[in-house]
Amino acid sequence: MAPIQRNLELVVTRVAGLYDDFVRTFGNVLFAVSLFVVWGILTLIGVIVDQGKEPAVYFATYAAPIARAILRLNLDNVYHSPWYVGIIGLILLSLAVCTFKRVIPARLPRLHPVQIDKIPLHATFEANGDVRAVRDSVATFLSARGWQMRERVFGGVEWTFADRHNWARRGVLVAHLGFVILAAGTTLYWARGFSGETAVLTGQAVEIPQTHAVLRLDGFGYKIQPIMTKSGMVYQPIDYVSHVTVTGNDGVARHETVRVNHPIDVDGTLYYQASYGFGMRFRVEHRGRQATEISDRTLLEGDSFEIPGSQRSVSYERFVPTVDRQSGMPSADPRVNNPGVVLGVVQSGSSLGDALVPLRTWIDVGDGWRVTPQRYVLYSGFQYRFDPGVPLVGIGAFVLLTGLIVSFYFLPARLYVRVDEAGSGRCRVGIAATTVKGYDVFENVFERLVVALKKRPGTADDAAAGGADWGLAT
């Protein structure tokens, strides 16, 4: 029994020791700052290293060992890597420990006596009158200037405590709480939200897999304005608009308009105007006979189709809205005026080349096959997103900002005042000040305060009192 008990005690002591170490480390601001540094570095890596690219891109950009390290360490997708999630987790943990173990005790100290001359910001001077009268007069003076006065007796000595912006001591707690709420809001999206993209051709409808809402594109329009600038012609987009019919959970079809910056809300999921493009109908024929299966499809930019009975495929690489009539080359004008398409031909995985093909003209792709871009159809790209964390993120942001403003613009300060008999109807007034941000920020205010305090009626003047003694110790 005894050895078991001893072992148990040993385990308890060990665990208590580990807990203390944990609290000491995670409750230290410098540890928090180290976490910020790691967080900052990871964030910066994501700015410098292109994110979410194919492995080949990294090998093309960096030396092989660096590219390998980027891929192995998930630095190609750093913001969703275990490192990033881990560091945010550690920051939240440290924030919690620090707030309870350090910030609260330090920011909300109990009223206690101090050794006035041990506090760097202090002054002592003499005043005429008895202790009670001087103490009352100091208290009246300070409370008239907005200081909140409290009196306590410690060991038979009466202390006066004056606080300024005492409520603002909670600013840090509010800022920290705001950050936690914000983090909770983002986590809620990870846990329960979703997003996706879809492209809808004019006249067609798609069902959104997650919500089963049906989105039909009735029409898409754009407005682009050519503007002559100092460095040449710029085609400035002015507006993109999708006219849609949406059917949500209630089964009722509604006509809506989606514009950039003006998403629509269908059963809590938002739909955004994200992109647009040109679908294309091709006529594909072999020695005069049309391959109907391919010809009936509308291809989006990037799609491709196989040439039946061959190893060859044709890809619709991009739409060229305006082919320059003189040069026969694509022009920069994004408005449709003499359109064409860029087609690529691939044989067994290797490219045979690209060609710019004006609309309704054909191109021979070998073995008697002809491809004719026939007709274009505009499509609209939508992004959709369901994010149950938005209200929390909003509240978190608001709380965080409130905390920052309270912490930065209201400086809580405490004055410790002690009045003692100095003989022959005089008293010695000792006053010291502390703030939550050290002494330097308060030095001038304290100096002015003491000067004014000494000028109260009935106070012996500076010279008679032997000079004030204030200032900061090294």
Add this chain to the structure above:
Amino acid sequence: MSLDEVLMVTALGSYVLAALALLGYFFMRQEWLRLFGMPLAILGCAAQFAQLIARFELSGVWPLLNLYGSLSLFAAMAVAIYIGFAFRYKLWFAGGFVLALAAIFLAYGVTWNEGTMPAVPSLQSYWAKIHVPLVVSSYAAFLVAFVFSGIYLLKYYAERAFARAPVARFAVAGGGSLQRDTPAMAAAATAGSPVATWFGALPSLAALDTIVYRAIAIGLPLISIGIITGAMWAKEAWGAYWQWDPKETAALFSWIIYLAYMHLHTRHAWRGVRTNWVSVIGFISIIFCYLGVNIFISGLHSYKI
């Protein structure tokens, strides 16, 4: 010249002259240089705001959506924040540096002037009127903090140099933060060193540090609101408030640096030279976020549609 151009030339000219005068004041402490420089700084700043308003009135296009407009606001806000600080805390001596930087950024901004263009759809939002001024003003506050950090570090390393010099053996009596945080300099000044006397006329290290803190305390809430409103705008325009776009991520990086500054500043032992270096690094990160990301990183703030 159009009204727009007249105002811009006035602003730039005033800044250059004010920078020269106030730099002269910094080195020579001639009162007339300050009396000449400060009104010019105010004139330049007023001309800049008038120019931005005139541009908006004449074109109907919010003028801050390109680098020209935003750099112009950056310079104007930096000067405005500096003027506010200067009058509140009597900081005339630092004006030369702020105005020189403002003049450089403004001149650089002018090279990006393409004339007025209507905004692309994603920028046609009331958020543009909130987000851009907030972010740019935060950069301006950080510029002011950077200048004071620079002066802090200059004085700090000068003190170290004086401390190594033999004259430091003279002890200095008396309180006050000036002697307290630069005793070697004060001793050298007493011993007749003109350089030490010159340094001695600058505010104490503690006071400079407090000014830097105050400037960052303006910048940090502004960049926080700036990032948050940016995220709200992104949510409305693109459907996601955070896309890890290099620009927003670089802003987050700067935010983390200034957050670290604020936390270090709560520790007595770290307040001073170290926090001022953090402020310098913070401003470098701001410039990287503001200009570097645009120049060196591809595919950023791709306004999609």
